[in-house]
Amino acid sequence: MVCQRTVPMTHKNGVYDMLPSKRLEGLGASVFTEMDNLKRELERAGKSLINLSIGSPDRAPAHEIRNVLSKAVLDDDQYGYTLTRGTDDFRKVCAEWYQERFGVTLNPETEVLPLMGSQDGLAHVFLAYIDSGDLALIPDPGYPIYTAGLLLAGGEKVAIPLLEENGFLPDLKQIDPNIARKAKLMFLNYPNNPTAAVANLEFFDEVVEFAKEYDLLICHDAAYSELAFEGFKPVSFLQAGGAKEVGIEFHSVSKTYNLAGARLGFVVGNADVIGTLSQLKSNIDYGVFAPVLTAGAYALRNAQGSIEENKSAYQRRRDLLIEGCASAGWKMPIPQGSMFIWAPVPTGQSSVSFAMDLAREVGVIVVPGIAFGEHGEGFVRIAMVQDEGVLQEAVQRIQQFLKHCR
Ligand SMILES: Cc1ncc(COP(=O)(O)O)c(C=O)c1O
Structure with missing residues (x-):
């Protein structure tokens, strides 16, 4: 016996079009997608990027745990x-x-x-x-x-x-x-x-x-x-x-x-x-x-020792970023916790346009605050997920970017 479909799938150009469920429609993380597309475009163009956007720890677990x-x-x-x-x-x-x-x-x-x-x-x-x-x-x-x-x-x-x-x-x-x-x-x-x-x-x-x-x-x-x-x-x-x-x-x-x-x-x-x-x-x-x-x-x-090492590493990263950006006139609140700095946009732009310019011009990727909700506008999130050498380079690039903005 041949089974009948009770709900036919739509048919477009000879190809069945499987429609995703409606519940996925509300999930448009459009700002993240926009930043991701830009990142890929810059990568394809061969630009050197420093990614400070993703909250994924870059450090390895302690040897004893492994x-x-x-x-x-x-x-x-x-x-x-x-x-x-x-x-x-x-x-x-x-x-x-x-x-x-x-x-x-x-x-x-x-x-x-x-x-x-x-x-x-x-x-x-x-x-x-x-x-x-x-x-x-x-x-x-x-x-x-x-x-x-x-x-x-x-x-x-x-x-x-x-x-x-x-x-x-x-x-x-x-x-x-x-x-x-x-x-x-x-x-x-x-x-x-x-x-x-x-x-x-x-x-x-x-x-x-x-x-x-x-x-x-x-x-x-x-x-x-x-x-x-x-x-x-x-x-x-x-x-x-x-x-x-x-x-x-x-x-x-x-x-x-x-x-x-x-x-x-x-x-x-x-x-x-x-x-x-x-x-x-x-x-x-x-x-x-x-x-x-x-x-x-x-x-x-x-x-517990590995937690202490982790904290010290992130604290050094935090200080390096905060001090380096402050010397270029970008003042940020000093975080007491988490792996992020929540920094006010220093140029008067929207968070998206600042993050995009920073990425295009000097290859530093941060997340526009609006990606986290409307009250995130006016800020960008910087994730401290690179080692100190890379962050030093990021600071130099940010300093160079801000010099041109002024
Ligand atoms: C606030 C917060 N909660 C939870 C998670 C998820 O972490 P995991 O699923 O790795 O425990 C993250 C990851 O970025 C996070 O930032």
Whole structure:
């Protein structure tokens, strides 16, 4: 018997045109695409480029972590599915690390879940909690997955402005109570991408109160909790009293230990939410590769030294960039954390036209702030993801560019 298609595919010039789902239509990261096209065009023209646009760590993981990983890879029994909850040991070490680092007690059975990079959880939490038409409070500027995950789940975004005068923290009092009441969840991220702002416990206390008043799930992305400078130690959202009743927190093992391509993160906090996310994910994936969990567990238990080296390296990069640009008259706030500098556009141009000119003229690629939301306009994001020699060259090129602008 021949099967009939109930919904015919459209037919164009003898070729079937497979129409992507409508839910992809809202995901136009047009500024990123524009910058990417320009980068490719410049590469084709043979221009030497220094890419300070992507937030991917360029440093390698510590040797000790790679040794554990490579040994595990050779082990015969590391090749089964680990399933969504991963190994007992990995969840246990996450709880121990939380206790040691933040003084927060977690039950490794119910309050910890491994992730294939924190991105896995950031994207999927929306599918677990958002139905079509539901509202979510999303920081603007913000890391793009919060908007993408929400739209893919059919939700509607309420942009919460992060303004310089508020230290790039949301002003909770300015959020319309009617909107807050309708919203299901709120995303936060400190140390912040792209603004590099940091939050203190007092702010998180206010967030817990706000969440309780409006019955909101708080999702805090703490991907950069271990990348801070001059001895500053970012706090965990879960340190706030009552936080576990209203929220969860995401961590990026891949960022903290430079294992980005190995894809490892974890989410902790409210047991019901962790259980729901686990239920959703168990329908989607079969868990993180066991050697990656083994290496991650080793890193969390033993490799704090590598975090300190990482911080020092990024701090030197930060100082080199900030001082070099300041000497050309481009003053930028000094970040206390994250791998980014959020720099005001120094020429009076729009962020896109400044970033494009900088790329075309001297080959330095940064991200226009508007790519992160309308309140990102007026800024560019510089990622400190090249070694000091390359950054020195970037500074010279920026100085040369700014001289010609004046
Ligand atoms: C704020 C923030 N959260 C999460 C991620 C995702 O990191 P991963 O999935 O590697 O843990 C990134 C990556 O750039 C990020 O900048």
